[in-house]
Amino acid sequence: MGTRVVVTGGGGFIGAYLVKRLVRDGWDVAVVDTMVRGDAGRLNPVADEVQLFSTDVRDQRELERAFKGADVVMHLAAINGTENFYKRPELVLDVGLRGALAVVNAGRSVGVPHLVVASTAEVYQTPAVVPTPETVPLMLPDSLNPRYSYGGSKIVSELIAFNYAREHYDRVQVFRPHNVYGPDMGWKHVIPQFISRALAGRRSKPPNEPIPFEIQGDGSETRAFCYVDDIVDGILTMYSNGGHREIYHIGNDEEVAVLDLARRVGRGLGLELDIRPGQAALGGTPRRCPDISKMRNLGYRPKVDLGEGLKRTIDWYVEHSADAVTNELL
Template sequence: MSKRVVVTGGGGFIGAYLVKRLVRDGWQVAVVDSMVRGDASRFAEVASDVELFTCDVRDQDALEKAFAGAEVVMHLAAINGTQNFYTQPELVLEVGMLGALAVVNAGRNAGVPDLVVASTAEVYQTPSIIPTPETIPLMLPDSLNPRYSYGGGKIASELIAFNYGQEHYRQVQIFRPHNIYGPNMGWKHVEPQFILRALGCQERGDAVFPIQGDGTETRSFCYVDDCVDGIMTMYEKGGHREIYHIGSDVEMSIRELADRIGAIVGVELDVQPGESPAGQTKRRCPDITKMGKLGWSPQIALDDGLARTVAWYREHRNDVPANDLM
């Protein structure tokens, strides 16, 4: 008999790809998602093999019913999207912190042995070391800035997972994803926003392309299928009470990202620097040595992944998002 897994946030971007992978791997899959920011159509191709609980991740009683009989809970539910950090900080924090408490308590009461928790690269904000190992101090530079509502909530969720629930689980693992991208990732991230704006430039015959910051800011970008491979590798081969970076270790400037997207779209963009928003991180790139020791590394080249992503957004550019938070 197949083992049961519950994915909170299974209607989200990474969550839906994870759900599809788990079904293909033979797991009995349940999804907990209120669809406040998720969309069940993301896993439509396997929906007949998924038990869906449309409850709020802050509702511990509902979670206990959903978690019954599970071997592992993979907790990915969150309010992501940079725009949402500025405009919905209260909701971001509630779902982040109260959701983590409810998940840990529900898993404990339901007798779930294993817990996997999604954190974020945002817990570092301005990392002191690049590439960044999992061992450097976490940082919240300004509690007055709503930009840090997401990273702050994730720091709290890590504490809750490792310490509040430490006596009650056989295995607890946390992964910190770094700039995961791919088709159907939503509309409030830099990659889809750049893609849609580049398509607009092509359509208008106007290559002017303003950006926030001077374009020298860096990130590393990991395709979603590689991320899901990383999560599964971590769960199968990783240790108890361990933290793992899942991402690419190829650091790239935001200007170069815009240029690459423009080239794939078929327009030479005239990238014009602008003012950086408060709380902008100058550089971000993970050290993925720890995941490498488990036998994992990203396989999808950036241009290949971007081409797949551009193709999806070109086809779906006129879609209406399933909800306002996507």
């Protein structure tokens, strides 16, 4: 068998793509996921080749059982999605903080040599420098705003990874993914929400009539979206070529305004959107784009540009548009 890896949150969006890639590359793969937010169906193509532990990531004793014999633990389990940050901050914090402690301590207990931890671009909130390098100070601007439950939990998770693991692991790496997207990412993120709302507008408006389409803010806000396959490439490049006690941005530096993103989604669906600015979300960030020089120095190159990635994503969501109705998000 190949290298033994345990992926926590392997039924999640990034986790499932990572698991499938690891299996294809010949790794010996185990997944820790209760599938409360994950989806076991994402792993169907490799289900017979993956060992699944239906274990809560906060349960250290059960994690020790799952981690025995592992060469590396890749910890991706979290409660993600902006809607959850506002509506379920207690759960976001509980899973984020207690999960990080349990993972690091379980790995210590059973002698796992390598640890990879997923952080987030949310640790910067509104970064002082854009494109943003890994050295920019992390920020928690308002502890009263539940949005920061996620970014705050990831800041603490990084501290746990680098300090609890300091003398117990041969390699500890943290990656901060930036605005990952792609097919089957769920319905609580900006791109699938844009797609599902545009499709709903098409059903409710006469043909050839522009579809009213509200966005948060004036549309000048920017993001740099990275297709999920490129994120997975980055994780594996980092693990193979990166150093111990290092932090890496994994993303794409192709920046796009939210207004342009909405227009691209409309064009991809063959629809004309009447885009209407709205109130910006409290705690939103006007601009976000990673400096990926550190990853480029390891040999990482994003391969899927936004045009191609949106096409693949739109095609998947059109095919599964009935699921959006089921999830009552239209």
